[in-house]
Amino acid sequence: MKRYAYAATAALALFAATASIAQQGPVPIVGLVELSGTGATAGTNFDNGVKLAVKEINAAGGIMGRKIEYTAMDTQSQPNVAKGLAQKAVDQNAYVVMGPVFSGSIIVSMAETKRAEIPNFTGGEAANITTQGNPYIFRTSFTQSTAMPKLAKYIKDTVKAKNVAMIWVNNDFGKGGRDAMQKALDAVGVKVVADVPTDPGQVDFSGAVLKVKQSNADAVFVYTNEEESARALRELKKQGYDKPIIGETTLTGQKVIELAGESANGALAHVGLTVDAPQPAIKAFDDKFQKEYKYKSDHNGMKGYSAMYVVKAITEKNKSFDPKAFAKAMHGATILVKDYPGVLLDVTFDNNGDLDRESFLVKVENGKQVVTATLPPAAAK
Amino acid sequence: MGDLVQLLVSGTATGAIYALAALGFTLLWQASGTINFAQGEFVMLPAFGMLFCIAFGAPLWLAFLLTCLAAMLVLGVGFKRVIVDPLIKHGVIPLVIATLGLSIGLKQLVKAGYSAEAHPFPSPFPAGQWSIAGVQISYADLGTLVIAGLIVYGLQTFLNRTVTGRAMQACAQNTDAAKVLGIDVKRMVLYVFLINAVLAVVAALLVTPTYLAKFDMGDSIGQKAFFAAIIGGFNQTRGALLGGVLIGVLENVVGFYVSPAYKEGVALVLFLLVILFRPEGLLGKAEERKV
Numbered sequence: 001m002k003r004y005a006y007a008a009t010a011a012l013a014l015f016a017a018t019a020s021i022a023q024q025g026p027v028p029i030v031g032l033v034e035l036s037g038t039g040a041t042a043g044t045n046f047d048n049g050v051k052l053a054v055k056e057i058n059a060a061g062g063i064m065g066r067k068i069e070y071t072a073m074d075t076q077s078q079p080n081v082a083k084g085l086a087q088k089a090v091d092q093n094a095y096v097v098m099g100p101v102f103s104g105s106i107i108v109s110m111a112e113t114k115r116a117e118i119p120n121f122t123g124g125e126a127a128n129i130t131t132q133g134n135p136y137i138f139r140t141s142f143t144q145s146t147a148m149p150k151l152a153k154y155i156k157d158t159v160k161a162k163n164v165a166m167i168w169v170n171n172d173f174g175k176g177g178r179d180a181m182q183k184a185l186d187a188v189g190v191k192v193v194a195d196v197p198t199d200p201g202q203v204d205f206s207g208a209v210l211k212v213k214q215s216n217a218d219a220v221f222v223y224t225n226e227e228e229s230a231r232a233l234r235e236l237k238k239q240g241y242d243k244p245i246i247g248e249t250t251l252t253g254q255k256v257i258e259l260a261g262e263s264a265n266g267a268l269a270h271v272g273l274t275v276d277a278p279q280p281a282i283k284a285f286d287d288k289f290q291k292e293y294k295y296k297s298d299h300n301g302m303k304g305y306s307a308m309y310v311v312k313a314i315t316e317k318n319k320s321f322d323p324k325a326f327a328k329a330m331h332g333a334t335i336l337v338k339d340y341p342g343v344l345l346d347v348t349f350d351n352n353g354d355l356d357r358e359s360f361l362v363k364v365e366n367g368k369q370v371v372t373a374t375l376p377p378a379a380a381k
Numbered sequence: 382m383g384d385l386v387q388l389l390v391s392g393t394a395t396g397a398i399y400a401l402a403a404l405g406f407t408l409l410w411q412a413s414g415t416i417n418f419a420q421g422e423f424v425m426l427p428a429f430g431m432l433f434c435i436a437f438g439a440p441l442w443l444a445f446l447l448t449c450l451a452a453m454l455v456l457g458v459g460f461k462r463v464i465v466d467p468l469i470k471h472g473v474i475p476l477v478i479a480t481l482g483l484s485i486g487l488k489q490l491v492k493a494g495y496s497a498e499a500h501p502f503p504s505p506f507p508a509g510q511w512s513i514a515g516v517q518i519s520y521a522d523l524g525t526l527v528i529a530g531l532i533v534y535g536l537q538t539f540l541n542r543t544v545t546g547r548a549m550q551a552c553a554q555n556t557d558a559a560k561v562l563g564i565d566v567k568r569m570v571l572y573v574f575l576i577n578a579v580l581a582v583v584a585a586l587l588v589t590p591t592y593l594a595k596f597d598m599g600d601s602i603g604q605k606a607f608f609a610a611i612i613g614g615f616n617q618t619r620g621a622l623l624g625g626v627l628i629g630v631l632e633n634v635v636g637f638y639v640s641p642a643y644k645e646g647v648a649l650v651l652f653l654l655v656i657l658f659r660p661e662g663l664l665g666k667a668e669e670r671k672v
Contacts, residue, residue, distance in 0.1 A: 036597075040497035170642065198641050203592050203601065206391045207637035210384055227499045227593060234591070238519045240510045243403075259501045259593055262508070 026069035027062075027321060029054070029311070030089035031304075032099040032109060037077025038201045041226040041255045042101045042300045046140075047072050048121050049304030050098050052292050053342055057308065059107035063315050068308075075100050079108040085264040086112035086120075088166055094118055095321055096311050101300060102131060104172040110137050119327045121307040123300055125249075128175035130352040136327050138301035138310075138353040142272045144180035145377050146354065147248055151221075151270040152184035154361060159244050159268070161218035165194035167208050167232055169224040174200075177223040177248065193217045212241070216329060219244040222251050226298075230259030237263035244268060252364050253298040267364045273302040273344065274360055281341045309342030310335060348379065386516045388633045394522040397529030401584040402606030403613065403621035404536065404596045405577040407662050408477020410615055411553035412573035416477055419484035421603020423578070427585040428594045429491055432500060441503050441586075457578035461571060484599070492596040495666045504590035525587045532583055533622055536576070540618065583634050608648040614665020623664055624661060627651065 031050055034043025054070045071092070075082035082105035089097050090112055097113050100106050101123030113120040114134045122129060122140050127145045130137060155161050164185065168178040174197070182192060194215030196208045209232070212220050222232050222245060229251050236245060237260075245267045250256060252269040253306060275286040275297055285305060289297040296304075311326075313335045318325050334348045347357045363371040404418055407417040417423070427448045434444035464483065506524035510517045517650045540546035551559040552569040559566055584602070592598045606621075609628050613620025628648045636644035661667045 036492070036497040041499065044496065044498055196641070199645060202641070202644075204395060204632070204636075204644075206395075207388065207633055207641060210387060210637060214384060227595075229590065230499070230501075230593065237508055238510075238518065238521055240519075255498070259499055261501055261503075 007323065009013055021357065026067045027095050029068055029070050029096050029308075030094040031070060031072035031091060032075050032082055032097060032100075032105070033072050034077040034101055034105070035072070035074035037075075037101075038225060038227065039075075039077035039102045039105075039247070041253075041298070042123065043075070043077070043099070045298050045300035046099060046101045046304040047254070049289070049292055049297060049301035049306075050287060050308050051304075052248065052301075053308030055292075055307045056288075056342070057312055063312050064319070064321075066321070070098075075102075075105055075109075077102060077105070079105045081217060082106070082109040083112060085109070089113070090116040090118060090234065095323060096121065096326070098304065098307060099123065101303075102171075102173065103176060106137075107172055109254065113137075117327070118323050119311075119330065121310070123303045124173065126172045127180055128172075128176060130354050134353070135331070136323075138307075138330055138349060139355050140307040141249070141299065141355070142359065143227040143354045144177045144248075146356070147270060147272065147359070148180040148184040149187065150359065150375055150378075151246070151248055152188050152190065154268075154270060155185070155219060155221070155246060156188040156190050158361075159219055159246065161190060161244065163193045163217050164246075165210060165212040165215045165217035165220045166192055167196045167198060167205075167220060167222045167224065169200055169202075169228055170197040171200045171225075173225065174198075174223055181221060181223065181248075198224060198228065198232075200225065202287055203231060205232045206239070208232070209235045209239050209241060212236075213239065217243070219246055219347050222247045226250055226253055226255050227259065229253070229256045230264075233260040233263040233267060249273075249299055252362050252369055253300075254296045254369075256297050257364055257367055257369070261367070264364045265366065270359060270375075271299060271362050271369075272357075272359050273299040273306075274362055274369050274371065275302065276362065276371055277360055277374070278371065279337075281337050281344050284341065285344060286297055304346070306342060306344045308346070309340050309344075312342045313343065315374070346377075348377070384637070385545070385634075387518065389630055390516075390518050390526070391522050392630035393626055394525040394629070395633070396425055396531070396571025396626035397526055397622075398584050398588045398625070399602070399609045399628055400603045400622045400625025401532065401580050402602055403527055403609035403625050404533070404618055405580050405653065406606055407564075407611040407613075407615055407618050407621045408573050408580075409577055410610075410617075412434075412487035412549060413461075413465060413469065413570050414473060415469065416473060416480070417460075417577075418477060418480040418603070418607075419487060419599075420581070420606055422484045422487040422599070423452075423456050423581040423599070424588065424602050425491065425594075425596065425599035426456065426487055426590040427582040428502060428598065429495060429500075430582075431589075432495075432502065432594055435503070439500065441505055444585055445505075445582065448585075449579055452477050452578040452582045453575045455578075456581060457575040458571070460578075461574045465574075484603070488596050488599070495594075497596060499593040499595040502589040502594045505586060521590070523592045528583065528587060532580070537618065538579075545569075545572065605648050608652040611662060612648075612651050614662025616666060617662065617664045620664035624662070627663075 033047040073085045086109035097120045103124035103126030106122040106124040168174040247269040257264045345357045356377045362369045430448040431444040521555045549569045600611045609624030613624030
């Protein structure tokens with residue numbers, strides 16, 4: 001009997017030791033990112049942002065002494081692939097899942113991470129991502145219903161447009177943005193006189209721009225993904241469009257400016273994150289990112305980078321690697337730049353997983369984003 | 382009315398680019414019985430070739446000329462010697478499969494070297510527009526039309542008015558008879574591959590400023606060019622031109638007057654209609670083959 005007791009004790013000790021080693025091993029974090037397909041620009045930037053943050057955090061000793069083991073998987077910008085990969089991330093016991101960036105993908109894939117009770121950060125901006133009662137979903141950027149009212153007010157008060165034409169991409173991201181913008185414009189009394197949907201990956205915008213010109217609107221609002229934004233800007237320039245061109249975040253992104261060249265000059269946008277913002281933490285990020293990747297990050301790179309630091313901050317606050325406790329602590333959390341410079345801007349998360357922080361109005365001048373105004377967080381009003 | 386004219390001009394310009402790639406399809410088919418399903422990638426590769434030259438400081442015109450030379454060597458001679466010559470004796474199917482494989486291989490190669498992201502490409506034409514009678518036509522559309530038109534006209538003249546061109550046509554019509562007449566069939570076939578390579582570089586120069594240089598940019602071009610060749614008539618070079626322009630114009634008109642959502646389906650619908658009611662193509666001639 002005594003022999004059995006010794007054996008059981010030894011087995012328990014061995015099990016405890018193994019568990020302890022597992023606790024001390026690297027923390028698995030999985031990225032579901034658009035590394036090919038129409039979202040390659042957004043996904044690659046997001047992924048690079050995450051990787052840079054992981055590199056820095058690991059170099060500084062990891063999170064509570066544990067290194068992060070980040071694995072990126074390519075969703076090919078396809079929601080069905082993203083869903084399959086989300087299941088794979090669950091199978092790999094991911095502590096946190098980063099991505100996808102595309103709204104259409106996260107809407108499908110987050111069912112898997114929710115079922116497994118794994119916190120999931122997304123770059124998607126579609127309003128309906130965080131209105132489905134999923135306690136494990138968290139944004140890295142504004143929801144469209146936060147961003148569009150700011151932009152609509154800008155269109156009315158600063159651009160002084162009485163009516164606008166809208167070019168939008170016909171996917172979850174575009175449809176959500178179009179609906180939110182329509183609502184926001186209605187609220188401030190600006191009329192939409194041309195509503196022009198375009199296809200994801202569309203290359204020829206001649207017909208769309210012609211419709212905008214025909215509407216004789218005071219300004220055009222362009223809400224498409226990065227490559228399409230560049231093509232739209234090129235076509236607007238090609239057809240001699242001379243009225244204000246306004247967008248939300250993507251239109252004046254670094255990659256769009258690079259792809260559109262001179263055609264991007266003069267474009268105006270409301271952006272949640274920009275490397276051209278005057279904040280010291282953002283300047284530091286810009287320097288580090290350029291040193292690492294030899295190009296300037298767009299807002300997606302900043303989303304990935306700051307989200308990784310949010311993971312560090314919340315985990316250290318919880319003092320554990322429990323995904324459920326993580327998700328719980330995220331709701332209502334405020335993380336300050338003075339404590340964690342990697343979050344780039346002071347940020348607060350609400351109970352839906354939406355975030356609030358400062359934002360910026362920018363104009364493209366000589367191929368660069370110039371910040372024309374810093375807007376306070378929505379809650380500060 | 383002004384809108385329609387603008388749509389027609391812009392659609393013709395886009396269609397002319399499809400036609401250049403479609404011409405390659407028809408020429409290769411006529412001369413060597415080759416169906417090249419990597420034709421779209423034959424347009425994508427020179428786009429990156431030109432970007433490569435530009436990265437080393439070459440102006441666009443020099444990059445274009447250098448890429449033409451490289452394309453004749455790789456996409457012309459190389460493609461013929463390495464893929465077509467060894468496989469053509471086994472029939473069309475192995476060659477079709479090989480070109481499909483080549484298409485995937487070229488895309489992955491470029492993706493590995495240049496990433497999956499799009500890259501900006503300089504326009505050979507200045508920004509701005511030309512206004513005439515209330516219709517505004519961009520220099521880019523006008524330039525594309527002129528260049529593509531000149532290329533097609535020059536090619537037609539070469540094929541119909543020169544001894545070499547006629548010899549190439551003779552090879553396309555009947556290889557055995559051409560041999561009996563003393564025509565160097567192998568050389569003529571090689572010329573066709575070289576012409577196809579140059580057409581691909583011109584198409585790349587014209588289309589990439591709009592499409593942006595991306596590893597999968599050839600998917601859409603290759604598909605449209607194939608449809609254009611079938612619609613116009615796979616055995617007629619003039620047919621490729623007609624098919625390309627028809628697709629370009631109808632896409633623009635449908636996108637504007639019906640809905641942009643149906644735009645991408647235009648080529649497919651035309652293709653189906655032609656296959657059902659006139660399988661030889663609008664300008665094609667019915668061919669009979671012994672089996």
